[in-house]
Amino acid sequence: MITLNHFLWVAALLFSIGLFGALNRKNGIVVLMSIELMLNAVSLSFVAFGRFYGLEGGVLAAFFVMTVSAAEAGVGLALIVALVRNMKKPGFHF
Amino acid sequence: MSTETLTFFLLSGLALYGALASVLYKNLVLAALHLALSLLAVGGLFFLMGAWFLAGVQVIVYAGAVMVLFVMVLMLFDSGQDTQQKIFLPLWVIKTSVLLFFTGLLTGFFSLSLHLFQPLLLGTLKIYSVKDMARLLFSEYVLLFEVVGFLLLLIAVGVVVVCQSVFVAGDKKQ
Numbered sequence: 001m002i003t004l005n006h007f008l009w010v011a012a013l014l015f016s017i018g019l020f021g022a023l024n025r026k027n028g029i030v031v032l033m034s035i036e037l038m039l040n041a042v043s044l045s046f047v048a049f050g051r052f053y054g055l056e057g058g059v060l061a062a063f064f065v066m067t068v069s070a071a072e073a074g075v076g077l078a079l080i081v082a083l084v085r086n087m088k089k090p091g092f093h094f
Numbered sequence: 095m096s097t098e099t100l101t102f103f104l105l106s107g108l109a110l111y112g113a114l115a116s117v118l119y120k121n122l123v124l125a126a127l128h129l130a131l132s133l134l135a136v137g138g139l140f141f142l143m144g145a146w147f148l149a150g151v152q153v154i155v156y157a158g159a160v161m162v163l164f165v166m167v168l169m170l171f172d173s174g175q176d177t178q179q180k181i182f183l184p185l186w187v188i189k190t191s192v193l194l195f196f197t198g199l200l201t202g203f204f205s206l207s208l209h210l211f212q213p214l215l216l217g218t219l220k221i222y223s224v225k226d227m228a229r230l231l232f233s234e235y236v237l238l239f240e241v242v243g244f245l246l247l248l249i250a251v252g253v254v255v256v257c258q259s260v261f262v263a264g265d266k267k268q
Contacts, residue, residue: 030117
């Protein structure tokens with residue numbers, strides 16, 4: 001029998017792994033990917049709470065989090081592209 | 095063990111494996127692909143909870159657009175390897191223990207309120223259809239919807255401005 005706690009465990013573990021990656025890695029691309037992972041974990045917990053309490057706002061909140069996260073990933077990648085092209089170094093050394 | 099339980103554990107196992115692999119791999123393309131796997135697994139978890147439209151949007155937007163964008167940027171600069179990554183064992187041990195403490199803190203809060211949550215029952219599963227979400231988006235959350243649309247416009251203009259400044263800087267150097 002799957003309870004809300006199971007989904008929250010998964011979301012907490014995903015968030016912690018994303019936090020670990022965002023703090024541990026020096027590469028900018030991996031930091032952005034870890035931030036995506038963290039936001040994904042948060043939207044998972046939003047949907048879990050919405051489902052277990054019968055709230056439709058949970059799914060909508062996850063929808064908006066997903067939109068903002070995709071937009072932020074686009075801008076972050078554009079910034080990294082600009083940084084690499086201006087620094088004229090091979091790869092991403094931050 | 096029902097199929098629902100089995101599916102849940104399989105999808106969460108895939109999600110956690112993909113997440114761990116994406117933060118630990120030195121090969122950046124493998125890291126990006128494992129993150130796509132993790133996002134697909136979380137999309138499956140959304141599907142299991144009855145948010146079908148959100149699961150579709152997750153697959154299309156996250157695994158289909160965002161991760162493709164990541165891989166495209168990696169291919170553009172030929173950065174398949176993260177050669178600067180060095181893992182020193184003592185610092186890594188410290189960071190891992192901090193991570194475990196943080197995880198324990200989070201899950202400790204969940205264990206305290208164990209009796210409050212009802213089990214997931216397939217009989218009471220409510221499917222969040224596109225029609226329901228559209229009705230909500232245009233009635234109760236219309237302001238948020240407009241603000242997010244404005245944010246997307248801002249992002250598009252911002253990306254063009256950032257990339258244009260790169261080209262302008264390149265021309266000035268010549």
